Amino acid sequence: MNTRILPLIFVFFITFMNAQEESPLDKKDTYGQNIWVDSIMKSMTIDEKIGQLFMIPAYSNRDAQHEADVTELINKYHIGGLVFFQGTPEKEAKMTNNFQKISKIPLMLGFDGEWGLDMRLDNTYRFPWNMTLGAIQDESLIEEFGEMLGKHHSRLGIHVNFAPVVDVNINPANPIIGNRSFGEDPRNVASKAVAFTKGMQSQNVLANAKHFPGHGDTDADSHLTLPTIPFSRQRLDSVELYPYRELFKNGLASIMVAHLSVPEYEPNTALPSSLSKNIVTDLLKEKMGFKGLIFTDALNMKGAANFSSPAEINLEVIKAGNDILLMPLDIPESIAKLKKAVTDSVITTKRLDESVKKILKAKYWAGLNNYKPIELKNLNEDLNGQDAEVLHYKLVENATTLLKNELDLFPVKDLAEAKIAYVKLGDADNTTFINRLNDYTQVDVVSGKNLNDVIKKLKDYNLVIIGYHKSNESPWKGFKFSNKELVWLQEIARNNRVILDVFASAYSLLDIKTFTNIESVFVSYQNSIISQDISAQQIFGALSAKGRLPVSIHNDFKVGSGINSSNLYRLSYGVPESVGMDTKKLERIDSLAQEVVKDKMAPGMQVLVARKGKVVYRKSFGYHTDKQETRVQNTHLYDLASITKILGGLPLIMKAEEEGRFNLETPLAKLFPILNNTDKKDISIKEALSHYGRLRSWIPYYLKTMDSATKKPSDKFYRHSRSNDFSIKVANKLYLRSDYKDSMYQAIADAPLLTRKRYKYSGLVFYLFNDYFTKEYKQTMDVLDDTFFYKPLGATTLTYNPLKKFSEKIIVPTERDLYFRNQLLRGYVHDQGAAMFGGVNGNAGLFSNSNDVAKMMQMYMQEGYYGGKRYFKAETLRMFNKRYYSKNNVRRGLGFDKPQINPKEKASCGCVSPKSFGHSGYTGTYTWADPESELVYVFLSNRVYPSAGNSGLVKHNIRTIAQQIIQDAIVDGD
Structure with missing residues (x-):
């Protein structure tokens, strides 16, 4: 071959190859393709x-x-x-x-x-x-x-x-x-x-x-x-x-x-x-x-x-x-x-x-x-895998756009003072949005036949969320405001602080002549279920908004407009795969729950799982009772029993300790004068809260108030109607003598100590704190907990004496009491001692749904921070979540239960970290948080229905089996 033509061939070959590479249809395997x-x-x-x-x-x-x-x-x-x-x-x-x-x-x-x-x-x-x-x-x-x-x-x-x-x-x-x-x-x-x-x-x-x-x-x-x-x-x-x-x-x-x-x-x-x-x-x-x-x-x-x-x-x-x-x-x-x-x-x-x-x-x-x-x-x-759902949530979360935020209304921060109404505009469904808003705090739907009627109703509220909902059926559906809706929007905004959330094309904003009176303008773009869900979470700061407007709205909002909103670290909601968990593995809880209902271990239950600050499993099963008349819903309330210790008593104890009112070594007698001159006077707060203070487990106070002949509440102690002398309501139409609390405190003082120092679970110190808080803060525990914790957290169902706030229809009956109060207990605390304190006590008395229990537990796991507010110093949580007597086989922290040391115990599944903490309740309740895996778990049931003898749930370790399922559902290797 003529060597002079070799360079020409090389140049032609390179040119040919480059030309081929210019085609986007060429594969890397161009030779095989050709x-x-x-x-x-x-x-x-x-x-x-x-x-x-x-x-x-x-x-x-x-x-x-x-x-x-x-x-x-x-x-x-x-x-x-x-x-x-x-x-x-x-x-x-x-x-x-x-x-x-x-x-x-x-x-x-x-x-x-x-x-x-x-x-x-x-x-x-x-x-x-x-x-x-x-x-x-x-x-x-x-x-x-x-x-x-x-x-x-x-x-x-x-x-x-x-x-x-x-x-x-x-x-x-x-x-x-x-x-x-x-x-x-x-x-x-x-x-x-x-x-x-x-x-x-x-x-x-x-x-x-x-x-x-x-x-x-x-x-x-x-x-x-x-x-x-x-x-x-x-x-x-x-x-x-x-x-x-x-x-x-x-x-x-x-x-x-x-x-x-x-x-x-x-x-x-x-x-x-x-x-x-x-x-x-x-x-x-x-x-x-x-x-x-x-x-x-x-x-x-x-x-x-x-x-x-x-x-x-x-x-x-x-x-x-x-x-x-x-x-x-x-x-x-x-x-x-x-x-x-x-x-x-x-x-x-x-x-x-x-x-x-x-x-x-x-x-x-x-x-x-x-x-x-x-x-x-x-x-x-x-074609419908969870990976698609995870991506959809991420896309919407990153798209929603905050365009205006005067007065820093968005996200909503102070839930304690917030009184929020929602008004709907548009003609499409808004169910998911309303439900999710109410997962954060009470948001009342306000409507009326005419504008004046609505304006009048809104006078009682300091924030109005207006949702504009249009069809999500196709991208060609109409999105324009009606003239009536534009008038309503402007008049409501003129009289109230408003967050406008638009679940429609951003072009719908072109119809609004002025945004002067609308403090916050938020664009969710579509009225899909996920858009409604994400948008509500962003309004309350569980997620941040970070989208930018892809079109212009006159001179009001230019293309590219958008404000990044704050993340307040409230619980958010999503799918398991978004936090490294497996949906199918979590769904094994469904089978377990169905087995519980079928075998009558409990009529029904709620189960919630959150990880990395996101609720990814939240379901209700069964019915209120074995009559199967009312299905359990996620919004329904259960008697938490001894979970009250860590959600009602302990928060106030930690707060008081932070404020320097006492320390862990403070002897009980200094806080509770009734213990002066008793064998309990020198027991420290640390020992008592660790269940290492030789205190008795419990005292059946009610037995001394029963008529020995009739086996019913004695007329000496009870009346069927309220009066000044009989003012403590222990159940429907049953009132205890007003001065009997003193007798119960005295019973604690008189109760003999255990013969030796060893671990013994006891709720007695939590009864004593009830009196301490009332005197120290000049207010009862229910008001204190509500003021300091539940209202700011938006935990609206976490409450004592729920019948004062909620219809009995959403309160799950606990037990058919045939030995003390002789009635179905519905909205009245199951624990007899707590009932004799009027339902307000550090030992028991709280009711809640799973969602609001999770808020408290998440706040604890975030070391006292939640919703943009610090409730406790991080060191306080660490101090109370510590075992002080583990060498003596005491697994407990201060108030908090901890994983078992002795394998024969069943405090947890044995699959959680030593950093984890929680508590169980006699009525069939359980909650646990693990900072290491970032898991929060809530299990609520009324296993004592129809009676406390119904022990299948406990016998079969259902709550900790569910905990094991949850742990096994983690697939990201954390």
Whole structure:
């Protein structure tokens, strides 16, 4: 060989390779790809090549005749691809397998999945619309979104997703794009589209940018007519075309050409852009250098179909430079016309081969060279996995946008003083929003027939949350305020401090003439369940808002506007996988609970699990009683029994210690004078709270008040109606003598100590603290706990004597008491001693639902900080959560129970860390927190129903078995 030509060959080879690399359809295995494509090309007839240009519609919700018609078109005309529409994933998968089986060349499957398969298919996952995603600042989330859609499409055998929409939506009145756009800023649209494309194409699914050259600034719908884009070349270049150039730099595989009139590029204003050589070939392919696959928009749309006959249109589309005809009409006539055009050299063989080769390269790129039928097993599960839910929550959390925040209303901080009302505007559902708001504190729904009625009712509130809820059914649904709603909004805002939360397109804000009186404006973009859920959490500072407005609202809020809100470290709510737990493993609790109910270990129960500050499991099971008349709901209250020690007594003890009113070595007699001159006077606070003070376990105070003959409460001590002398209510229509508390305190003083120092669980010191707090703070324990802890925490159901605040319908009965009070105990504390103190005591007496118990436990685990407020110093929690007598086999901290030291004990599952703490309750309650695994666990039941002899729950260690299930559900290795 002549050595002088070697450099030329090398240069040609490098140039050839670089040219190949310019095509986004090239795989890394270019050699194998070219061999596969060339081998097919060599064997193809003209009819088969022409057939590759057609992508026809298929519907999985139609009858057998439709499937037969599609089959005939594939067999007769060698159709190259299908685009699927309405139906179900199972049916589509079966049809796909059948169609692929009969096709000589694997079919390319397309799909409109802009926000997921749900755009077309039932029983599939729906993600937010692009306008919502346009508010997100973290592009990695958009890439993750694209990747997730890629996985879903690939699982269903789809090779091209006709997304992303990259139209720059400048016109708020755009009837067809709107919410489908990432917004009005070309750079934001471009960056989102690039991230989405990278994610989806990482799963071997072709992204398809649409609608070229740009459908965002029009008030017409190309499905119905031919919209005009009447802008200058400079404007088109800087706005409409900008995202496409960025996508071409980043490997976009395919594009969709719209049916638009663009006079700046196509002088024939009646000619749709999809049929224009000036636009498809000269602009897109040559000037902009796009080498990927080019699809037309659907050719059955009026924007194209009105131009000429279907066959003529389809011929012009290919002449213009497109590769694939999407949803063409009159296929037989069109194929005949195309074949004649090739025969007559109107379309050259080279031109035909160019498109066919690109199509085959795309099929190889998508993996069709190794085609495998769709696996039908677990299809639905794979398309609706928890990973999609986790991502959806993250997307919404990062999208919601705080636009205005005067008076620092958002997030709501001071729950102790807050009196909050909610007013609904709009015509769509708001259930999730209301329920989640009330998980943080009491939020009253206020409504009325007329505005004056509503304004009058709102006078009692210092904050009004207005939710504007519009349909989330599709991105094309109406979002505008009615005139009546605008009047109501302004008048409510004029008279009250307001947070306006918009669950609709941000464009809805254009109707509001002034925002002067609206202190906080928050945009949630959509009225989905997750948007409502996340938004409520952000209003109360459990999550922070960090989105930026993707469009402009007059001069009030420019594109890119947004305020980052504070995170107050309240409990948030989400799915287990978001905190490294497994949903299916956690659901084993369901089976355990059902077993409890079935075997009558308890009529019903609540179970809550939180990790890393997020509630991820919260369910209720069974009924209030064995009559099975009232199902347990998450909002219902249970008697907490001895959990009261750590949620009622201990918080006040820690507070008093912090304030220097005593210390751990302070002898009991100094706090409780009744113990002076007794054998208990020198027992320290530390010993008593550690259950190492030789105190008796309990005293059955009520026995001395019973009539020995009738075995009923003695008339000497009780009355059926209240009076000054008989004022302590122990149950319905049963009042104890007002002075009997002194007798109970004396009984504690007189009770003999244990003969030796050893661990013995005792609640007696918590009775004594009841009197101490009343005298020290000049107020009863219930008021003190409510003031210092429960109200600020938003723990509205955590309360003593719940019948003073709540209907008995939501209070779960505890026991049918046949030995003391002779009645069903519902809203009256089960513990006899606590009842004889009027239901308010450090030993027992609290009622709550699981959610509010979790708030206290989370506050403890966060070392005294919660909701933007510090309740305790961190060192205080550490001091009280310490074992002081572990060498003496005392597992307890100060008030807090701790994991067992002796394996024979069942204080916990034995699977939690030494840092963990909690308490159990006689009525079948249990709560535990573990700072090491960041877990909070709450189990509430009325296992003593119908009587205390019902011991199955305890005997079978149900509460700690559930704890083991929870621990086993951790999968992130923490």
